[in-house]
Amino acid sequence: MRMNMRNNKIGNSGSVAGRDLATCAGRRRFTGRRLPSGPVSEMLVAVAFPLAVLVVTFALPRSARAQQWTFHGTVDPGCQSDAMVGPDGLIHFVAQRYRQFDFDGNEVLREPHGDAVQFSLGFPPAIAVGDDGSVHLLTRQAGSLDGGYDIQYERRDASGVWDINYLVGSRGMRNYIVSLGWASPGEVYATYTEVAVGVWTDLHLFSLEPSGDTFLGTFTDISRVDTNTRMRTSGGRVFLASGKCDPGGKVYTLTAGAGPTIFGDMVASQSEHSAGTGRRGSPDVATDGLGRFHLLYGAAGQLYYNRYGSQGQKQISTDILVLDALDDVYDTLAVGAIAASEDGQLVLVVGLRMTHSPQTYDADLVSSLSTDGGNTFGPPMDLGRRSNSGEGRQAPRLVALGSKFFLFFLNDATGSISLGSFTVDLDGDGFEATADCDDSDPAVYPGAQELCFNGLDDDCDGDVDEGCTAEDASVPEVDSGICDAGILADAAGGGADAAGGGADAAGGGVDADTETHSPGVVTGGCRCASGVGDVPWGGAWLWLMVLLVWLRICPSRPARGRHRSRGAEGVRG
Secondary structure: OOOOOOOOOOOOOOOOOOOOHHHHOOOOOOOOOOEOOOHHHHHHHHHHHHHHHHHHHHHOOOHHHHOEEEEEEEEEOOOOOEEEEOOOOOEEEEOOOEEEEOOOOOEEEEEOOOOOOOOOOOOOOEEEEOOOOOEEEEEEEEEEOOOEEEEEEEEEOOOOOEEEEEEOOOOOOOOOOEEEEEEEOOEEEEEEEEEEEOOEEEEEEEEEEOOEEEEEEEEEEEEEOOOOEEEEEEOOEEEEEEEEOOOOOEEEEEEEEOOOOHHHHHHHOOEEEOOOOOOOEEEEEEEOOOOOEEEEEEEOOEEEEEEEOOOOOEOOOOOEEEEOOOOOOOOOOOOEEEEEOOOOOOEEEEEEEEOOOOOOOEEEEEEEEEOOOOOOOOOOEEEEEEEEOOOOOOOOEEEEEOOEEEEEEEEOOOOEEEEEEEEOOOOOOOOOOOOOOOOOOOOOOOOOOOOOOOOOOOOOOOOOOOOOOHHHHOOOOOOOHHHHOOOOEEOOOOOEOOOOOOEOOOOOEEOOOOOOOOOOOEEOOEEOOOOOOOOOOOOHHHHHHHHHHHHHHOOEOOHHHHHHHHHHHHHHO
16 A cells, blocks of 8 residues: 655754853752763753754744845946846846846846946836847937937847847937837837926837837826836737826826727826825836736835736726835835736835935835735835935836746945845745745645645646555545544544554544554554644654753753862862
């Protein structure tokens, strides 16, 4: 008969600070008795203490130790960037240079194409990666704030050849806020701003063909010079978000299918977001594999979230507050970034908490994770890194690759762009969420032992109870404390015992032969639980803890007592 047992995977243990072991010396027990001192006692303490710490650490919920940020150092000397994940499974990035990064955060390619105006502006260039593997850049080149900049479009085809390069539109005052989206091989769209009156800007929409650009129209009254504009595409649909951060401002979203009527369709679709107080703006947009658009935007010291479906319909009636108490940025506007996993279940937000400078340049990076597609978000997590906010204009960039998130941010300590990564493993079994078919159960993961007739795909191979026989089904698995007492309880009863000796009581119940089973051992399809959360060694860790406490509070005999005794003997001699 097949005997199945789950593997107890042990994750990385945390560190536990212990007191100085030497402080036990010379302390008295309540009875007044003393423990013998010497190498044996010291060895027991040295061995028992770390063992107890390890066992207790393993007994902690794995999810408490699973979520961690990793930082990979400087990736570009610039200060503003954009990034997207391509169909090749690589991260495509642009700042001063175009670069590619793999799943481990390693740079695999660098090419001399990028944004020439990095340190004089507060907003990033734009990148789009097509489903066909092509890469598209929209960057700012020579020019000035008042006179305008040259907006350059470049395409890198699927074979890696940079085959298109031309200027989009014409120079215009403060035209440096750009966005870009790829909808199909023949449908690429771009926007840039231009001052209309004072600080209010128009937003020009272009179609970018291989032979040149085509002006499609101007969106009015939805943007301002000191807030960002973001464009993302999915399934042939274009989604644009823009902020007009006047004192009672709003964030505007426009969406439409690609094609000759896109401009009019986007105007007709315009929707508003105005949660929170004060100015609203600095939107960011992410897509998932279901064709949905995840929107993040800032208000006074707060970041808010909403989600749009693949047809452009708003899916959440009231915008959700994700991060609060971010303090007021310049013009009271919170700044952040958003990304979503391919299945749309994991949504990560990173925000800037402005706390260190009157000019609000210096900021702490904080994050919040949703595991239910953006319906709810967890508590904030401080990343332990500081960024430069550029008066609230300089937002980080965030992308998702599987269930791993990559953050590009201006590192305040180096003055350059750094990379951080965050892997989601909710149950702490060592397998990230998108690879783990049940990331809420640490005993279910790719390669785990398949248990018979528990209704679970234990090894995440797509099959349930593969390899199990009818004989396995005659004695179903149960987790029962009765096993610890030496008696096997049947779930349904009937059939012959796996271990032999007597027949089952009719109708189930306790076996007639009252066989003996060891905790944690699978016999006849029954897994006897240890009763301590299936921690390795059963309840042995409790005895280690008792030994540790006994050794810690019970002192050794002071050395001076032994010297005094020997001295007395010497006098008697």
